[in-house]
Amino acid sequence: MSEATVAGLLRIQATGIDPVDGELLLAEALGRSRSWLYAHPEAAVPAPARARFEALLARRQAGEPVAYLLGRQGFWSLELEVSPATLIPRPETELLVELALARLPAGQPLRVADLGTGSGAIALALARERPQARIVATDASLEALAVARRNAERLGLRVEFRDGDWLVPLAQERFDLIASNPPYIEQDDPHLAQGDLRFEPPAALASGADGLDAIRVIVRDAGLHLHAGGWLLLEHGWNQGPAVRVLLEAAGFSEVATERDLEGRDRVSLGRWSQKVPGRAPA
Incomplete structure (x- = not known):
């Protein structure tokens, strides 16, 4: 050579x-x-x-993603370890962090949950900006949680990680804000067999025939884990804003809205929890 x-x-x-x-x-x-x-x-x-x-x-x-080849990916102000067990954090998800921070006043011991944390990107970005908040992050993948824990330890950020699907590990606890970037691609979307997506964990990408199965579960159960006036923020696909808003409104959320990313595409829908839904436990 x-x-x-x-x-x-x-x-x-x-x-x-x-x-x-x-x-x-x-x-x-x-x-x-x-x-x-x-x-x-x-x-x-x-x-x-x-x-x-x-x-x-x-x-x-x-076709192997550069992030997996390097074993790391930048997100927010952090450099995160990533692996094929975790979704690769993307710049679009920083909008979710921005919207969450706008609803989390600095200097207060608020309680926050990040569902399906993967590498820990959202939870760790929030922990960096709101060090007094108590942040719990859940994931059903033990391999992903191991990566997230290593990221938290290396960065010196305080996040509690729990194993389990979506809100199940939260037990009877309530939070001021719940955020999630769940899987939202349709299960037969041809893009899943193209580009970087071929190498990312399928369970972190696709969710049912219309891509909304995980979001339905989260919206259905989130009110049981939010204080009155607490917020739910969900990242989703560019064409799913109307459907997610309908789900939020039907579940009893108010101030429902969809925010667009820098490319002008629907990216995050959110709502504020009210107690005025029959059958819901009081906060």
Whole structure:
């Protein structure tokens, strides 16, 4: 294997790979940062690093997400460990964090739940911004919870993690705000067999024929775990806003609305819990 330079390897990387992906993978292979690559374009790349880079590149060509190849993904102001057991945190989900923070006054010991936490992205972002809040995060995947716990420990953030489906681990507790980025893709959506989605955990992506099965469960049961005036925030697909608003209103939520992401697409629907629904336990 002939000697190669940083610039040379980046020039000859396979077509079809995003140049940024190539830079990230070469930086990973070298144990350096992307900025170091720019500052040292003529630096020699040792044979072991070149071999590692080419192996990572081949896996990326096969469609494996860069986040899984690196074992990490940025979200909010955090760098999170991710694995094939967790959904890859996406920038669109930061809207959910922003909307939650707007309803969580700083400096108060509010109680918050994050359902289906995965890598812990939402819970940990909220913990970073509201350190006095008590945050509980649930997930049915023990592997995902292990990743989330490692993220919390490494970042020094206080979140309590519990194993179980959606609201089940919350027992009889009540919260000021419940947030979730549940699976919401239709189970026969062809996109599940394309791109990065092929490598992400199916249970974190698809939820029934119309993609709303998990959201139905959460909306149905959330009132039993919210204080009066508490908020429920749900991320969903671009075309699901009207359906989610109907579910929220039928369950007894008020101030129901849908917020759009930076691309102008419906992304998060929310509602405020009222006690005026027959059969619901009082807060």
